[in-house]
Amino acid sequence: MTTRPASQQMKSTFPGSPPPRVIQRKCTRCGLCLTVCPANVFEIHNKRIAAVKTQYCIQCGHCGSMCPSNAIVVSSAETKKLSALGPDALPSPRSLQLLLRSRRSVRRYKRKPLTKKDLHTIIEAGRYTATGSNSQNIRYMVVTDPKKIAELREITVPAVMKLFATAAKTASLPFASYLLGDALVDKLKNQYGPGMKLFYERQSRGEDRLFFDAPAIMLVCGDRWDETTGFSCAAALYNCSLKAHTIGVGCCFNGFIQTTVNNNPKIRKWFGIPRSQKCYGAMTLGYQDVQYNRLVKRKQPDVTWF
Numbered sequence: 001m002t003t004r005p006a007s008q009q010m011k012s013t014f015p016g017s018p019p020p021r022v023i024q025r026k027c028t029r030c031g032l033c034l035t036v037c038p039a040n041v042f043e044i045h046n047k048r049i050a051a052v053k054t055q056y057c058i059q060c061g062h063c064g065s066m067c068p069s070n071a072i073v074v075s076s077a078e079t080k081k082l083s084a085l086g087p088d089a090l091p092s093p094r095s096l097q098l099l100l101r102s103r104r105s106v107r108r109y110k111r112k113p114l115t116k117k118d119l120h121t122i123i124e125a126g127r128y129t130a131t132g133s134n135s136q137n138i139r140y141m142v143v144t145d146p147k148k149i150a151e152l153r154e155i156t157v158p159a160v161m162k163l164f165a166t167a168a169k170t171a172s173l174p175f176a177s178y179l180l181g182d183a184l185v186d187k188l189k190n191q192y193g194p195g196m197k198l199f200y201e202r203q204s205r206g207e208d209r210l211f212f213d214a215p216a217i218m219l220v221c222g223d224r225w226d227e228t229t230g231f232s233c234a235a236a237l238y239n240c241s242l243k244a245h246t247i248g249v250g251c252c253f254n255g256f257i258q259t260t261v262n263n264n265p266k267i268r269k270w271f272g273i274p275r276s277q278k279c280y281g282a283m284t285l286g287y288q289d290v291q292y293n294r295l296v297k298r299k300q301p302d303v304t305w306f
């Protein structure tokens with residue numbers, strides 16, 4: 001018997017996704033769904049567990065993917081058991097750590113377009129990223145047309161230079177530290193300022209220090225109003241970069257494009273990003289034309305234990 005309380009008729013947060021329902025003849029009343037559902041959808045009624053507050057369901061699929069007796073039907077959970085994939089399906093801690101350590105920024109790409117198939121493979125990794133309230137509201141923008149990349153480069157370089165010139169000017173004001181903070185003023189004067197000069201010199205000589213002649217550029221955008229969007233987008237892009245690494249596609253995150261998209265109306269318009277959204281990450285991608293022969297060392301993590 002399937003219980004369908006009246007409230008199940010209410011509109012779901014995810015229109016088009018049927019809300020979860022409990023198959024009573026399979027339910028052992030273990031109560032796991034009550035504990036794991038982050039949206040408090042399940043309730044006990046007449047000693048039976050029922051999906052009641054389905055209007056709050058975020059389609060995370062926790063109920064359906066955990067239920068030991070397969071008593072919950074929810075469209076976002078696969079029917080096949082994870083254990084069917086075998087004990088070695090997941091990477092070991094060692095191989096995952098190696099994947100994380102061996103992913104490096106790649107700034108040399110083969111002069112070969114990225115296939116749509118590989119781009120899809122990469123974006124598939126972003127698809128399974130955790131998102132705030134399971135909103136899954138990450139918007140990917142992928143530029144692969146060489147003419148469009150050239151066009152974007154053309155408008156981005158002056159925008160980057162303008163942005164840094166303004167920042168450098170501000171850093172030289174007497175009250176700069178008050179406005180920007182000591183650390184940023186120091187960076188602008190001693191690192192970013194001289195660095196931008198070098199960047200511009202090499203760019204003017206015909207080198208592409210902005211996109212490194214990458215055959216693809218990917219951006220992640222999302223709604224500004226949601227405080228969690230930034231994290232979701234960055235995590236998704238990072239997952240994409242890791243997946244890319246496994247198929248020989250190198251990536252380099254790109255703060256220039258991210259910053260200019262968010263600060264330059266012309267570039268925002270070029271991408272068609274509305275004011276209600278923001279770019280939370282960008283990267284260049286291409287088949288890797290360099291080999292990293294050694295891993296690198298990093299600082300010890302700065303951890304505060306309580």
Ligand SMILES: Cc1cc2nc3c(=O)[nH]c(=O)nc-3n(C[C@H](O)[C@H](O)[C@H](O)COP(=O)(O)O)c2cc1C
Nearest residue numbers: 103104105106107209210252253254255256257296
């Ligand atoms: C948010 C972010 C923005 C970045 N922006 C740029 C960029 O605009 N240009 C660039 O060449 N590298 C950029 N990088 C790459 C960093 O320089 C690089 O991650 C760092 O030096 C560590 O090297 P690794 O990625 O090889 O470990 C960026 C990285 C991050 C995380």
